[in-house]
Amino acid sequence: MWQRIGHFVTTPWWGTVWAVDRLLHVWAKSTNPKHAVAAYVFLNAGVTACAYYAFGSTNDVLTISGYVATLSGLLVGLGELYRARTLAVHLERVVLREIDRQRGRHYRFCLERAKMLHGVAQTTVAGKLWTVAVIRAGDLAEELVRIHAISPAADDRWRRAAQALRRFIRVFEGGRTGTRREYDVLEWTTLMVAVQGHLEDELAPFQYGGGEGHDPE
Numbered sequence: 001m002w003q004r005i006g007h008f009v010t011t012p013w014w015g016t017v018w019a020v021d022r023l024l025h026v027w028a029k030s031t032n033p034k035h036a037v038a039a040y041v042f043l044n045a046g047v048t049a050c051a052y053y054a055f056g057s058t059n060d061v062l063t064i065s066g067y068v069a070t071l072s073g074l075l076v077g078l079g080e081l082y083r084a085r086t087l088a089v090h091l092e093r094v095v096l097r098e099i100d101r102q103r104g105r106h107y108r109f110c111l112e113r114a115k116m117l118h119g120v121a122q123t124t125v126a127g128k129l130w131t132v133a134v135i136r137a138g139d140l141a142e143e144l145v146r147i148h149a150i151s152p153a154a155d156d157r158w159r160r161a162a163q164a165l166r167r168f169i170r171v172f173e174g175g176r177t178g179t180r181r182e183y184d185v186l187e188w189t190t191l192m193v194a195v196q197g198h199l200e201d202e203l204a205p206f207q208y209g210g211g212e213g214h215d216p217e
Helices: 003-032 033-055 058-126 130-148 158-170 183-207
Strands: none
Touching: 058 130, 058 183, 130 158, 130 183, 158 183
16 A cells, blocks of 8 residues: 555656656756846736736735746746756766767877888888888887877787887897898788787778777777
């Protein structure tokens, strides 16, 4: 029996709460505060004029217009209070969405720059342009570290690739352009293929899904 009574009491209560929330949401979304104040003044002026025309008694006019002014003022005040309290939440959501969007764009920029540097590093090593290769491999290592800072991979791939690149940089340093340099070609090729594959995997959501809001996490 008590469950039925509780259900009978709580169902209208939550229904009323939901209806008030919807009305206030529409109010906050579709009304301008200056329009609300103008409507309040116009309504109360109209009620006062109608009451004076209908009753003619000053006491009756004051009673009716005072009641309507109090009730309508309360409703306007509640609506504006709701707007003020929900505005902060709305702004927070907008700011967070924009932060995510900008973070995704920055992450994409770093991936694309790393992919470009990857190609340049491969080309300069293949062409035995050791001085340029050292610079570009260093730039690629720094970009991979930046990618790791934005979105660390579970297997630590970016940081480990940057460390491997720095080992090759030490080998390439001091080489004369056009001369052969002793280094582990297989290890270098394996590293470049792995880095290229990881970069393409991370860029895929941006290329095929629009991905500007892609979360690097």
